[in-house]
Amino acid sequence: MKPRVILLNLAVAVVALIVLFPLLWMVSVSLMPTGEAANFPPPLIPSRITFDHYRDLFVSQGMGRYMGNSFALATLATILALGFTVPAGYAFAKLRFAGRERIFQMLVGALVIPAQIGTLPLFLMLKGMGLVNTYAGALVPWLASIFGLFLVRQYALSIPDEMLEAARIDGASEGQIFRRVVLPTLQPIIVTLGLFVFLGSWNDFLWPLIILTDQSNYTLPVALAALSREHVQDIEMMMAGSVLTVAPVLILFLALQRYYIRGMLAGSVKG
Amino acid sequence: MTDAPAAAAAAAAFAKPARRHGMGRRERAAWGFVAPALIAIAIFFVIPVVSALLLSLTDFDIYALADLDNLRFVGLRNYEQLLSNPLFWGAMKNTLWFSVLGVPLSIAASLAAAVILNARVVKWRPIWRVMFFAPYVTTLVATAVVWRYLLHTRYGVINWALQSVGLPAVDWLGQPETSIPAILMFVVWKIFGYNMLIFLAVLQTVPDDLYEAARIDGAGPWKQFRHVTLPAIAPTLLLVSIISVAGFFQLFAEPYVMTQGGPAQSTVTVLYFMYEEGFKWWNLGSASAVAFILFLCIFAVTMVQLWAARRMGAET
Numbered sequence: 001m002k003p004r005v006i007l008l009n010l011a012v013a014v015v016a017l018i019v020l021f022p023l024l025w026m027v028s029v030s031l032m033p034t035g036e037a038a039n040f041p042p043p044l045i046p047s048r049i050t051f052d053h054y055r056d057l058f059v060s061q062g063m064g065r066y067m068g069n070s071f072a073l074a075t076l077a078t079i080l081a082l083g084f085t086v087p088a089g090y091a092f093a094k095l096r097f098a099g100r101e102r103i104f105q106m107l108v109g110a111l112v113i114p115a116q117i118g119t120l121p122l123f124l125m126l127k128g129m130g131l132v133n134t135y136a137g138a139l140v141p142w143l144a145s146i147f148g149l150f151l152v153r154q155y156a157l158s159i160p161d162e163m164l165e166a167a168r169i170d171g172a173s174e175g176q177i178f179r180r181v182v183l184p185t186l187q188p189i190i191v192t193l194g195l196f197v198f199l200g201s202w203n204d205f206l207w208p209l210i211i212l213t214d215q216s217n218y219t220l221p222v223a224l225a226a227l228s229r230e231h232v233q234d235i236e237m238m239m240a241g242s243v244l245t246v247a248p249v250l251i252l253f254l255a256l257q258r259y260y261i262r263g264m265l266a267g268s269v270k271g
Numbered sequence: 272m273t274d275a276p277a278a279a280a281a282a283a284a285f286a287k288p289a290r291r292h293g294m295g296r297r298e299r300a301a302w303g304f305v306a307p308a309l310i311a312i313a314i315f316f317v318i319p320v321v322s323a324l325l326l327s328l329t330d331f332d333i334y335a336l337a338d339l340d341n342l343r344f345v346g347l348r349n350y351e352q353l354l355s356n357p358l359f360w361g362a363m364k365n366t367l368w369f370s371v372l373g374v375p376l377s378i379a380a381s382l383a384a385a386v387i388l389n390a391r392v393v394k395w396r397p398i399w400r401v402m403f404f405a406p407y408v409t410t411l412v413a414t415a416v417v418w419r420y421l422l423h424t425r426y427g428v429i430n431w432a433l434q435s436v437g438l439p440a441v442d443w444l445g446q447p448e449t450s451i452p453a454i455l456m457f458v459v460w461k462i463f464g465y466n467m468l469i470f471l472a473v474l475q476t477v478p479d480d481l482y483e484a485a486r487i488d489g490a491g492p493w494k495q496f497r498h499v500t501l502p503a504i505a506p507t508l509l510l511v512s513i514i515s516v517a518g519f520f521q522l523f524a525e526p527y528v529m530t531q532g533g534p535a536q537s538t539v540t541v542l543y544f545m546y547e548e549g550f551k552w553w554n555l556g557s558a559s560a561v562a563f564i565l566f567l568c569i570f571a572v573t574m575v576q577l578w579a580a581r582r583m584g585a586e587t
Contacts, residue, residue, distance in 0.1 A: 004492075005392045012393055015384055019403055022460065025428065026417045037420070041431050088308035095301035103309070110316070114521060114569065116542065117562045118319025120555050121326055125319065143311040174300030203410045205524040206542075210550055221412035225528050228416050235420055242413035253408040257401050260408070264465075265472050 026246070030054070030239035037235040053240035061237075063244060065216060066223040070202055071248075073135060073219060077142040077201035078194045084143050086190060089152025090182050094159060095174070104153075107146050115141065116206070123210055137211045138219075142201060148193050154266060155189035156182070192263030195256050202249050220245040327559035336553060349560040359561070361536050362544035368451050369540065370519040374512060377459045381466035381511075386500065388467070389474040400471065404464035411461070415528040418457040419444065422529075429456075444530050447537035454525050454538060462518070466511050470504060477503045509580045516576070517569050541565045 025044065029037045030053060032046040057063035091097070092104055122140070123132070131137035159182065167177045183190075208219045218226070224241050231237060253260060327349055334341040353359045384403055388396055406414065421428050422443040430440040443453035477499065485495045523546065526538040532547075539547075541561060549558030 008387055008390050008393050011387050012399055015387070016399060016402060018460065019406060019464075021428075022414065022417050022421060023406075023409075025421070029420075038426050040426060041435075042426050042428050044428075084308045084311055087304035091301045091304035095297060095304065097298045097301040097305070100301075103305075107312070110312075112570065112573070113320055114517065114566060115316065116521060116545075117323050117566050118316060120319075120549050120559050120562065121322035122315065122319040123549075124326075124331075124555065125322075140315050144308070144315040146312060146316070149308055174297060174303075178304070199408055203408075203412075205412055205527075206546070210546075221410055221524075224410075224416060225412050225524075228419075228528065229531075235426075238416055238420070242410075242416050245410045245413040249408055249410060250405060253405065254401070257404075261401075261404070261468060265468065 023246070023250075026239050026242050029236055030243045032236050034234070034236055037239075038233070053234075053237040054244070056237060057240055057244065061227065061241075062215075062223075063241065066218050066220050067244065069212075069217060070220045073138055073208075074198045074201040076135065077139055078198045080139060081142045081145055081148055081197040082190060082194055085145055085148040085193065086152050086183075086186065087178065089149045090156045090159075090178065090186065092149065092153045093156035094161070094164060094182075107149065111146055111150070119207070119210065126211065132211060133213045133217055135217075138208055138217075141207055142197060145197070148197070151193055151196075151263065151266065152186065152189055156186060159185050188259060189263065191256065192259045195252070195260050196263065199249050199253065323559045323562055326556055327563050329556045331554075331556035331559075333553040336555070345556070349557045350564070353557065353560055353564065358536065358539070359544060362539045362541045365451065365537065365539055366520060366522070366541045369455065369522055370516055372451065373455050373458060373519045374515045376455060377463055377515060378466060378508070378511060380459050380463040382470055382504075382508075384463060384467045385470035385474055386496065388471060400468070404468055406461045407464045409461070411524045412528055414461060415457060415525055418460075419529045422453050422456075445534055447535045450530055450534060450537045454522075454529055457529070458519075458522070458525060466515070469507060469511060473504050473507045474500065509576065513573050513576050516572050520565060520569050520572075541568075 028045060031049045031051070032043070033048055033050050034052070036043060036047060092100060126132055126137045126140065131140070163181060163185075164177060167181050172180070202219075203221065204219075205221045205225070208222050209225070212218055212222060215223075215226075224238075224245055227241060228238055328344060328346060329335075330343050330345045330348070332341075387393065388399055388403070393399070420426070422430075424430060424440060424442045424445060427443070429443070434440055441449055443449050481499045481503075482495055485499050490498065521542050522540045523542040526532055526540055526543055527546075530538045532539040532543055542565065545558050545561040545565070548554050548561060
């Protein structure tokens with residue numbers, strides 16, 4: 001049995017190295033003096049640590065602006081998505097209304113349609129509304145998350161009906177029940193969905209690339225893609241830009257990983 | 272958040288029986304809760320998807336963008352032109368290659384990692400689980416930029432590793448034969464943790480007794496995998512492969528950042544083709560036709576997989 005134990009632990013170590021190496025290399029190169037990474041054999045550790053590239057990105061490449069855009073859009077997307085989907089998900093699970101099952105069936109069916117299909121008409125629609133190159137235009141796809149609605153509904157099904165009935169007998173209105181009874185019980189799934197939306201909006205590329213036409217409105221991924229086309233040779237600066245883009249979401253994920261993984265498994269294994 | 276007049280209007284439109292009997296307080300509240308989300312889904316999802324089909328039947332281009340009077344209904348002409356366009360077929364072929372290689376490769380990587388992490392003798396399993404998943408949540412554009420340098424012909428770490436064991440350096444992103452495998456290395460690195468977690472969750476439901484019984488019957492690790500693990504995860508395997516195919520059909524940012532579709536158009540995917548057709552050349556009618564063909568392909572592959580699974584289920 002002993003060789004098997006060693007072999008398995010060795011395999012884990014190898015996978016861990018492959019997974020971590022690109023991220024560690026990114027951080028290491030971002031701290032190297034200009035031009036050091038373009039050597040053979042490629043250096044793994046900076047000969048001297050410098051934060052010049054980070055300063056450069058903020059001072060002359062407008063990184064602060066892009067970061068602000070990304071933060072603002074991801075935060076607003078999270079608030080809006082929760083505001084739209086949480087009450088609806090709860091109602092689909094726990095409140096009776098005419099046509100509920102039929103509408104829900106239709107929504108589940110629509111899950112197979114990739115949102116990319118509607119990209120072009122949505123762009124034209126928003127152009128007609130004057131929302132191209134605005135935050136509002138960038139936020140629109142996050143309002144209509146069928147997946148989010150589905151996730152909240154699955155979770156809300158577990159709320160005991162007796163709890164809601166008791167509140168009704170006490171004379172609470174449906175709005176009060178939602179705020180005082182339902183929202184606290186839904187707290188874990190709200191964190192999960194909020195995290196999904198925040199990371200999704202932060203990492204999104206195709207839609208902001210299309211809808212945010214003016215450079216001052218770029219999000220980090222769009223700015224980074226543009227920057228990497230102009231500054232192919234500046235490996236160290238590109239790595240600093242990548243660190244700034246990846247670090248916030250990676251830290252957020254590590255802090256809330258329980259919520260993320262639980263919600264992900266609930267959304268995919270059961271669905 | 273809940274707009275009362277809108278909710279009432281929506282209720283009146285959808286819920287005829289309720290109106291007949293008079294709508295209860297609770298039902299009105301329910302409509303207040305669902306109406307904003309349903310209205311948003313209708314306006315920003317249903318209408319665009321339906322319009323995409325209509326748009327694909329028009330010659331919407333840069334002239335129509337300037338003045339709608341230039342818009343004409345052209346029937347299936349966009350589709351005919353696409354099907355006789357070698358660039359479109361090239362994009363289809365590339366996307367097919369990405370999927371044919373990428374789906375089995377990524378699922379194999381996920382499954383291998385899950386089986387390893389499921390072994391009780393491995394230490395610190397919760398930490399590895401989170402670590403292996405971490406690339407999945409990183410920003411695609413940023414890690415694609417990192418991998419572009421890792422794959423660099425002269426200064427890349429991957430070529431350095433190859434050369435240090437005596438293999439020749441490869442111009443990964445610079446030649447059509449290796450550009451797809453090179454991008455796939457990055458994609459598998461980024462996404463394998465997702466399906467790994469799903470497989471792990473299922474593997475943990477397999478009772479230890481089954482492995483114990485197999486071991487007593489003299490089954491080695493491979494036979495245990497073949498006769499205990501594989502049957503247990505078969506339904507999940509199907510689900511995961513369907514989702515993966517849909518994902519690989521929609522590659523866009525990876526070639527956009529790493530190769531810009533090159534070299535020699537070898538990494539232009541269908542979605543990349545749609546982006547260029549729509550937002551570089553402003554042929555929005557034709558681009559919508561591309562989007563629709565992409566959807567039909569994903570739908571068809573899903574149906575075939577479900578059909579194959581049902582047949583296999585009927586045989587065993």
